[in-house]
Amino acid sequence: MDQKRTGFQPVAFTLTVLAALVRLAPHPPNFAPIGSVALFGGARLRGWQAYVVPLAVMLITDPIRSRIEGGYAAYSWATLVIYTAFLINVILGRIFLRNSTSPWRIASVASAGSAQFYLITNLPSWLSANSLYPHTWNGLVECYIAALPFFGRTLLSDLFYSGVLFSAYALLNPRFTTEHQSQPA
Numbered sequence: 323m324d325q326k327r328t329g330f331q332p333v334a335f336t337l338t339v340l341a342a343l344v345r346l347a348p349h350p351p352n353f354a355p356i357g358s359v360a361l362f363g364g365a366r367l368r369g370w371q372a373y374v375v376p377l378a379v380m381l382i383t384d385p386i387r388s389r390i391e392g393g394y395a396a397y398s399w400a401t402l403v404i405y406t407a408f409l410i411n412v413i414l415g416r417i418f419l420r421n422s423t424s425p426w427r428i429a430s431v432a433s434a435g436s437a438q439f440y441l442i443t444n445l446p447s448w449l450s451a452n453s454l455y456p457h458t459w460n461g462l463v464e465c466y467i468a469a470l471p472f473f474g475r476t477l478l479s480d481l482f483y484s485g486v487l488f489s490a491y492a493l494l495n496p497r498f499t500t501e502h503q504s505q506p507a
Contacts, residue, residue, distance in 0.1 A: 342383065
């Protein structure tokens with residue numbers, strides 16, 4: 323089938339799926355490629371694929387990770403919040419990185435994606451009936467402070483994996499880089 327007619331991009335699709343599967347390998351908490359996969363998918367996959375592929379990989383790999391690591395349910399009340407934050411990364415990729423190859427722009431958007439994930443996913447943790455923190459302003463601040471080490475790992479992994487994905491795509495699909503070199507960062 324013609325790539326232009328179907329919108330299917332084999333290089334982008336393959337990189338997205340392979341990177342998402344890396345989350346099955348042992349890694350420190352919050353140092354996984356999923357935020358970057360969503361960002362990259364948003365930037366380089368076309369149409370519905372940009373949204374469906376990262377979420378489908380999450381839906382498939384969450385039960386596998388749950389079984390490997392044990393001790394937690396594959397899906398919980400937080401799943402919707404986490405998946406929503408990843409969909410925001412897809413949107414960030416589509417809006418800000420669709421036609422960009424600028425490392426600075428990619429790093430900036432990856433950082434923004436990490437920040438929104440941190441802000442969005444920690445609020446429900448604090449609001450939860452099982453929260454370790456009181457439902458006060460001080461409790462909210464405590465919750466976000468306690469999550470800072472996880473944010474640091476999320477930021478580092480999003481920068482690292484975004485660098486790997488966008489660089490690999492540029493190397494494996496030089497036509498894209500050539501087409502977009504003249505566009506502003």
